[in-house]
Amino acid sequence: MKRILIAGAALLVLSACATKPDPEVEVVERPVVEEPRPVFEAPKDVLPPVAQQPDTFEVDPNLPTPGSIDDFAYQSGGEPRVFFGYDQYDLSAEARDVLRRQANWLNVYTNSTAIVEGHADERGTREYNLALGARRADSVKAFLVSQGVAPNRLRTISYGKERPIDGRPSADGWARNRNSLTNVRLGSIS
Amino acid sequence: MTRITRILPMLLGWLLLLTFSTSAHAQLEIDITKGNLDPVQIAVPDFLATTQAERELGEKVSAVIRADLERSGLFKALDPASFLETQTNIDYKPTFADWRVIKADALVSGRIKTESDSRVLVEFRLWDVFAGQQLKGVRFATTPDNWRRTAHKASDAIYEALTGESGYFDSRIVFIDEKGPKINRTKRLAIMDQDGDSPVYLLGGSDLVLTPRFSPNSQTIVYMSYENDNPHIYLLDIETGRRELLGDFPGMTFAPRFSPKGDKLILSMARRGNSDIYLMDLRTRSTTRLTTDPAIDVSASFAPDGRKIVFNSDRGSSPQIYQMDADGKNVKRISFGKGRYSAPVWSPRGDKIAFVRSQKGKFGIGVMDVDGKNERMLTESYLDESPTWSPNGRVILFSRDNRGSKNGSEVWSVDLTGQNLRRVETPGQASDPAWSPLLP
Numbered sequence: 001m002k003r004i005l006i007a008g009a010a011l012l013v014l015s016a017c018a019t020k021p022d023p024e025v026e027v028v029e030r031p032v033v034e035e036p037r038p039v040f041e042a043p044k045d046v047l048p049p050v051a052q053q054p055d056t057f058e059v060d061p062n063l064p065t066p067g068s069i070d071d072f073a074y075q076s077g078g079e080p081r082v083f084f085g086y087d088q089y090d091l092s093a094e095a096r097d098v099l100r101r102q103a104n105w106l107n108v109y110t111n112s113t114a115i116v117e118g119h120a121d122e123r124g125t126r127e128y129n130l131a132l133g134a135r136r137a138d139s140v141k142a143f144l145v146s147q148g149v150a151p152n153r154l155r156t157i158s159y160g161k162e163r164p165i166d167g168r169p170s171a172d173g174w175a176r177n178r179n180s181l182t183n184v185r186l187g188s189i190s
Numbered sequence: 191m192t193r194i195t196r197i198l199p200m201l202l203g204w205l206l207l208l209t210f211s212t213s214a215h216a217q218l219e220i221d222i223t224k225g226n227l228d229p230v231q232i233a234v235p236d237f238l239a240t241t242q243a244e245r246e247l248g249e250k251v252s253a254v255i256r257a258d259l260e261r262s263g264l265f266k267a268l269d270p271a272s273f274l275e276t277q278t279n280i281d282y283k284p285t286f287a288d289w290r291v292i293k294a295d296a297l298v299s300g301r302i303k304t305e306s307d308s309r310v311l312v313e314f315r316l317w318d319v320f321a322g323q324q325l326k327g328v329r330f331a332t333t334p335d336n337w338r339r340t341a342h343k344a345s346d347a348i349y350e351a352l353t354g355e356s357g358y359f360d361s362r363i364v365f366i367d368e369k370g371p372k373i374n375r376t377k378r379l380a381i382m383d384q385d386g387d388s389p390v391y392l393l394g395g396s397d398l399v400l401t402p403r404f405s406p407n408s409q410t411i412v413y414m415s416y417e418n419d420n421p422h423i424y425l426l427d428i429e430t431g432r433r434e435l436l437g438d439f440p441g442m443t444f445a446p447r448f449s450p451k452g453d454k455l456i457l458s459m460a461r462r463g464n465s466d467i468y469l470m471d472l473r474t475r476s477t478t479r480l481t482t483d484p485a486i487d488v489s490a491s492f493a494p495d496g497r498k499i500v501f502n503s504d505r506g507s508s509p510q511i512y513q514m515d516a517d518g519k520n521v522k523r524i525s526f527g528k529g530r531y532s533a534p535v536w537s538p539r540g541d542k543i544a545f546v547r548s549q550k551g552k553f554g555i556g557v558m559d560v561d562g563k564n565e566r567m568l569t570e571s572y573l574d575e576s577p578t579w580s581p582n583g584r585v586i587l588f589s590r591d592n593r594g595s596k597n598g599s600e601v602w603s604v605d606l607t608g609q610n611l612r613r614v615e616t617p618g619q620a621s622d623p624a625w626s627p628l629l630p
Contacts, residue, residue: 087504087508087509089463115419122573123548123551123573124509124532124548125489125502125532125533125546125553125575125576126400126401126533126622127401127444127445127458127488127489127532127533128486128488128489128502128504128509128532128533130400130442130444130458130465130488131444131458131460131465131486131488132486134442134463134464135464135465135486136463137463138463141463142463156463157419157442158421158442158460159398159416162375162377162398164372164373165373166373167371169572169593169594
């Protein structure tokens with residue numbers, strides 16, 4: 001895999017999961033960003049993180065190419081999905097955290113677009129779940145927009161219960177299937 | 191004596207009604223509203239024929255009639271090996287004593303007659319064995335290759351003569367054929383005869399398709415497709431194969447159903463995450479929004495008189511069944527039992543609403559009166575859904591998915607009474623069945 005060692009300042013802003021500082025790499029102060037008002041109320045006892053990202057950056061040859069679709073997944077915490085409760089479409093603190101990182105990436109790589117997919121588990125009838133998936137996708141889109149992503153870069157689609165990622169007919173399987181996937185593309189929305 | 195002890199409970203229960211009290215003859219009649227306590231024993235000998243070709247046709251026609259009637263659960267088709275009389279001419283009265291001995295309640299004696307290379311006559315007489323009376327005589331003129339539909343039409347005529355209601359055998363079922371495991375499943379629009387025969391694909395299968403529904407008065411289907419990653423609804427003319435995307439809507443359109451006259455569609459559209467119900471005029475293509483609630487409003491279904499609409503909404507926090515006027519006014523909730531309700535479908539007879547109820551991790555098909563009263567659950571499994579009514583409103587087909595089943599989704603049928611639960615043969619995994627009206 002071809003590595004790009006030149007890391008722009010913008011890239012540093014969105015880096016995640018640095019393990020230890022690398023003296024070879026220039027450390028750039030992250031710009032002060034005023035966080036937009038969240039569209040969904042956070043639970044009262046959970047405060048937003050003081051700083052969104054570690055402000056150091058390390059070029060690890062095992063990391064995906066910055067700006068790639070793999071990189072987006074990596075920056076989202078491995079898989080660009082957020083998960084929901086049964087018949088719910090509100091975003092948990094954890095989901096908002098993942099989505100903030102997605103928004104940061106999208107705000108850096110502005111030539112990218114995303115299709116936000118809403119998914120449901122099989123514990124509901126087909127048409128109701130299509131509507132539920134639409135709500136979930138819209139929750140995610142609205143949050144990303146609140147984080148500065150232009151609405152015309154995001155398109156939503158509901159798959160209802162038609163595209164499960166976990167075939168287990170159990171609570172664990174259903175929980176995995178209640179999600180929204182931010183499906184990033186480099187280029188315009190088709 | 192044995193004959194009387196056998197007939198008596200049927201008389202008292204549901205089977206035989208003396209419709210002409212002045213007549214000396216009893217009239218064999220089935221009351222299908224009571225549920226199947228004891229099926230009518232019906233003898234359907236192979237239709238008489240003179241040539242070998244006619245004989246083969248006669249055997250096939252009789253076999254399809256026997257199978258149709260048996261599947262209804264209202265009849266028991268007696269084994270032809272038990273028959274004592276071999277009729278040689280259906281224009282003479284049968285020897286009723288011979289049929290009474292084998293406990294036949296009804297007898298169908300039929301004949302195949304070739305008129306020309308392209309035309310055969312299929313005719314039969316339906317006899318009330320106990321009364322020694324002809325109940326019906328029917329003659330169909332058809333082409334030899336149309337024998338199967340002719341047999342279904344004969345079954346419908348027999349069903350109608352004995353129950354007083356129109357049949358449902360000469361009809362088709364459109365459904366979604368499924369292949370592959372849950373996490374990698376392909377779905378394809380298909381159609382088959384009501385008895386599972388002659389399944390054919392209607393579309394290529396490259397796009398995800400869902401929820402096909404029949405027009406009440408033409409061979410047209412409306413369904414949802416993810417063609418071009420754009421979930422919208424399409425019309426498909428089964429005869430011509432002509433397909434048409436309906437409307438250029440900004441949001442997903444789904445959950446379509448025809449109006450009773452077939453000139454309008456009721457559907458849901460999701461805009462900014464909110465699903466509402468719209469009415470589309472198929473001639474002008476204009477749409478009218480019927481619901482404006484921020485809740486989920488889906489699965490709308492018209493009453494057969496076109497005046498009311500039943501639909502699914504979670505406006506009261508959990509999904510329940512609501513009813514409104516055809517213009518969207520006078521919304522009221524009609525489901526009040528325990529659990530979550532969805533997928534309501536108005537019966538073509540107008541007297542019942544079928545629905546899905548989930549409770550304690552199970553999903554079942556139920557029916558209720560149109561005001562929500564007299565709720566009755568008919569089935570239950572890990573996942574029963576997508577109910578659809580037979581053209582006469584007496585049978586419900588639905589999808590069933592058993593927990594962890596390797597068979598995947600299956601199509602099942604159950605009577606309105608909750609009796610006669612049975613699996614419907616499909617070529618493979620199948621879901622979202624939708625029953626056609628009776629064929630013309």
